[in-house]
Amino acid sequence: MNILLIEDDLQTASFIQKGLSESGHIADHAEDGEEGLQLALNNKYDVLVIDRMLPLRDGLSVIKEIRKQEVETPVLILSALGEVDHRVEGLQVGGDDYLVKPYAFSELMARLQALMRRSQPTQEKSVLTVSDLEMNLIKHCVSRAGQVINLQPREFILLEQLMRHAGEVVTRTMLLEKVWGYHFDPQTNVVDVHISRLRSKIDREFSKPLLHTVRGAGYSLYDPDEEN
């Protein structure tokens, strides 16, 4: 995957570049807003990672310009400004996701993954499947190996998120945002409790676990047999 990173802090940039190349992605780097804008307009990228505060041209104005030129590449905004209205502002000018510094690398990777998948055209499916787990979005029901599983509404949304990002890491923060709509971290790990409850419903009575904990990052739903 081709990624453009616009970030003026060289250490942060080289750190992200290294991490991305280890996961098999190619990342171009621009040090200021102008250079970044030129690169973004003249090349085809799968996702753009843009720091909010940049020399020459600030991140939000880069995004505005790109969107004006009808470049629809997904954009992840990195920022030290974490207030809710800053986030809203970032998303309003055309950013697709917003990550506040300092962040865990796993969080960044998970969010990039989610964005990159979005840049590939996929048909809106009515049935999601992972191994023998099946979710019918129209009938609003879940079954595993033909056996119907009863889920609470919130559990359904939680599972839906995991299934839509099957094979990818989904972080706790992402789940809090997407499932509960909270942009903050409660002190107690409420997400863990809900995941373990969900796990007991979809995994307990089956020999093959599908819902996995990724240490220090979050959760991932995948079929362990298919992975390798």
Next chain:
Amino acid sequence: MNKISNFRQLLNTTAFRLSLIYALLFSLIATVALSFIYWVAAEQIKHQTDERLQLETNVLMNRYHGGRFDALAQTIQRRNTDSSTTFFIYALLDRRGRDINKSFQPEYISADRRQAYATMTLGAISHLIPVKQKNAPARVLLTLLPNKHLLLVGADLNQQKHLLNKIFSVVISAIAIIFTLALLGGVLMGRSVLKRIDAVRKTAGEIIEGDLTQRMPFTRRNDEFDRLSLVLNRMLQRLEQSMQGMREVTDNLAHDLRTPLNRLRNRLELTQLKNPDMVDYQKSQQDAIEDVDALINTFNSLLNIAQTESGVKRKQLEQVDLSQLMNGLGELYEVVAEEENIDFKYAIEDALSVQGNLQLLAQAFTNLIDNAVKYTPENGCIRLQASRQNDEVIITISDTGLGIPEDQREHVFKRFVRLDNARSSVGNGLGLSLVKAVMDQHNAEIILGDNQPGLVVEVILQAFKR
């Protein structure tokens, strides 16, 4: 030098300039009024003189009645020599004396053309009668007698002139006194204003120097200066409080961050030891990351509280569906409580809505419920309730945990405060500070009470009004 600058200052006060304008205006009005009085007095004197001249003439004419010219001449002679009547001058003019006409400019001539008034100096008639002062002003009434002689009755105007002069000087002095007094009043007023402003300025100077405990002086009069001082004092009080709070936070911050930073440093130093065990090494690394995360968390919480307190987010107040929010939180924590074997129940009325910021309120209530779950032992119970009473939405969160001793209930809202029995549990002592900051921003009241045993938190929010 100092005096000059003081005077300059005085000149520059609004009070002084205003009173100067007032003094000028007042003096002008006084001048007009007194001039009018002077003019009326002068007219009146003139009128009276004329009337007395006419009276004298009438008396003499009565004597003449029937052509007794000699009797008239005798009377005139007698009157002129009578020392008691220095005021009037009498003369009979024959043809020879009629050259008076040359210096005689009649001001008023009667309808039968027999009488005429004139004003002149006594010198003009000195060749006809003996006069004392030649340049004294005189008012003269001439009457044409049937035998073609002229009867002259004149009045010495010296006295009147003196009187008028006196009035004139009184008027001038009055104007001068009025102006001086007004000016003096202005100076005094300006001085007193300056004095009070100087006192405020002096205090402000001391505050600038760093003494925040200083307060503006005020009197019991409760005038505009006192009101200004009182408002300034309230502002200073607020400032001092925030400074105090800030100092406390900084102190606490330095203190509370030193420990985890030290721990982190130790961990990293351990990894530098020779031949570290790989498992230990990775463990240290993981622990270090967790330490850093905890630090970041503390920073974020502090920043969040600071931003909330400064009211940055006040602008984005919107209608918040509190029923939905509380139900969501209830649902979120029901599972967590169940995991801990705590009986958790929530009863939320429908259609509760408040004016506020959803994320902030969610975070505040999350912190409160989080605390309840954290401090409630196994088999305890937690109740979450929200209902509307008149114009208020009341949320209560009660638990059967340790509770908070009454004398600590104000204290726990301060930053980094952790009660002794809570030290062992996870947390940074910032949760309730944020709750307080959020509730202050929402003009909400938060009351901590005793649940016997346990804590009951009551939050009173204003219901949303269209």
